[in-house]
Amino acid sequence: MAGLLSASAPARAQEMSNTLPDLIDRSRQAVVAVGTFAATDNPRFSFRGTGFAVGDGRRIVTCAHVIPNPIEKDLMIMVPAAGNASGQPQLRAVKLLRRDTARDLAILELADEKGALVDVLSLAEADGDQQVVREGAAIALMGYPIGTALGVTMATHRGTVAAITRAALPAPTSNTLSERAVRQLREGAMEFLQLDATAYPGNSGGPLLDVRTGKVVGVINMVVLKGTRESALSAPSGITYAVPVKYVWPLLGK
Structure with missing residues (x-):
């Protein structure tokens, strides 16, 4: 019995680490607000949608329809307070790197020299035609x-x-x-x-x-x-x- 209990402990610990509250804590710093900025507007930052950091922390994934077309104002992301060292929400300049209107996806890239975002999300990878998530998940x-x-x-x-x-x-x-x-x-x-x-x-x-x-x-x-x-x-x-x-x-x- 003792052996069974000790063997199941790591499994329980792994299960606990994948609970929704844990997932939120690990992921929230990588999720940013996407919008445009103009010094003469009120408010100056105009929210348009959500995005999230991936890869090296300099690229942001979002939807193509979130990005104005044509782009007539500066593109910005707002990093939540928990996602930067200042403890305050921070505006970061970005530029449009790629846009796929057919699939409604866009990739943004940081356009300033303040460094990459520390927290990023990992993308699931499919093996061939296999689905990365199943119905009911x-x-x-x-x-x-x-x-x-x-x-x-x-x-x-x-x-x-x-x-x-x-x-x-x-x-x-x-x-x-x-x-x-x-x-x-x-x-x-x-x-x-x-x-x-x-x-x-x-x-x-x-x-x-x-x-x-x-x-x-x-x-x-x-x-x-x-x-x-x-x-x-x-x-x-x-x-x-x-x-x-x-x-x-x-x-x-x-």
């Missing part, structure tokens, strides 16, 4: 669901992967129609993760984490609305979609 989505209205406050919502499905993004407008977008329309629908978790418009671009592994398996892309955009707060549908992480890897040059 416990997931957590992180981001800024109501923007910066109440300060830079990140929120986490939990749920499960309800379905892995194929769907087509809305047809791009003339100013976003690119060769890649045309090719995507010609090839047909892309894969999405359908979630039973409630997200809000400000969550766009935020990470979808597998609670078991702690790795990013998708990027929050869109929320099914019952009515107007404003109704997302008062009457959320509870249906959210995420772009699978396999579409992020090519943008990172992997």
